[in-house]
Every structure is written in structure tokens, then in C-alpha cells.
Amino acid sequence: GAVVSQHPSRVICKSGTSVKIECRSLDFQATTMFWYRQFPKQSLMLMATSNEGSKATYEQGVEKDKFLINHASLTLSTLTVTSAHPEDSSFYICSAPKSPGEAFFGQGTRLTVV
């Protein structure tokens, strides 16, 4: 299957600092990528849609200034959690569709803010 690489897999940061998470499609181009957040024993919650060459689309209730998304190329999207606080601690996952409906996921990033 197609490969989507997400980095880092785990990060611990101090409260008030920013953290960048990268998502790369390794063997296909993705004009759109998706960022999800997942709480323990919960399903994935869509945060935003990353669009190559244009602004990201955020879901209702997601702070644009807190979660900065940049889709710099057809194979790379980044999510930056700015001024992180303990309540931002979560599992963040990106996905990229190779074809309509067929989405592949990254390995996920476990963020812990201390």
C-alpha cells in the first residue's frame, strides 16, 4: 500500500513552546492532506484539511492560530502546535488520499506538554 510518513512519532515539550509535526506522502502526490486528533479510546476527530498552495480549512471549534498548517509541496504538510499547553497533549495523525476515498495514514505523533 501507499506510504505516508509522519514525524516525530513522539514528542515532549514544555508548556509555552511550539511543536512542528511533518506529514509526507512518500510514493504519491497529495494536493490535500488531513489532520486528525485522537483522544484515548476515542475515534479520530478531523481538525483541518490542508490544501497545497492555499489556506487550510479548519473544522468548527479548532483554533487556527493555535494549530498552524502549511502545505508546502505536493508531498509535505506540517502542523505546528503553537504555545502548547497541557490540554494540547494528544495523539495527532495525518492522512493523505491516494485516490478518492482511499486514504492512508501516518504513524501518528504522541504529543505530551509538560
Added chain:
Amino acid sequence: QKEVEQDPGPLSVPEGAIVSLNCTYSNSAFQYFMWYRQYSRKGPELLMYTYSSGNKEDGRFTAQVDKSSKYISLFIRDSQPSDSATYLCAMSVNTPLVFGKGTRLSVIA
């Protein structure tokens, strides 16, 4: 009514059993149907991908889509302890995907 309903379980079966996982949905426009397997603290892994109605088989896994009933199923034959994971159904009109809550499956050796 939520767009996609999935029983969260947990579901516990003995090794070798046939497992049946199901989802129902309300949006008749959905045309892409997927099943993902997610191990703890890992990203979801695409297991099965089906367009429109019908059956699809891949090894021990069979996916069924019944659009008339708005019902999809995943069957796992000869279940193994390594199948223990959370199984998420997902569907879409195009993108993005709409997920079920996931069913936690435990296969006991």
C-alpha cells in the same frame, strides 16, 4: 442520528473464530467504504477499500457493502491474537472520511 454508527465493543473471541464487525450509516451519498485496523498508539492501517456495493475478499478478510440497507461489514476468518486491535469503519462521498467510533477486538489464544 450520527452519520456513522459502530458498536464500540469490546468484542472478545477465541482464536480461530469468525469475527463480524459492522457499521450503519445514514448518508445515502456515501460511495467509498473502508475498514482500518488500529493498534494502540499507532496510526490506522487501511485493510479494505470498496467502491459502491458488493463484496471484496483479501486473505482472511471479507468486506461487504449493502447500500440499500446502509450497512457495511467486515468478516475476519480464522482470527488470530495478532488481529487484536481497534477496527474503524470509514466512508465518504469523496473526501474527507467519516469514521465510526471503532470496535475494540480481542482474540484470545
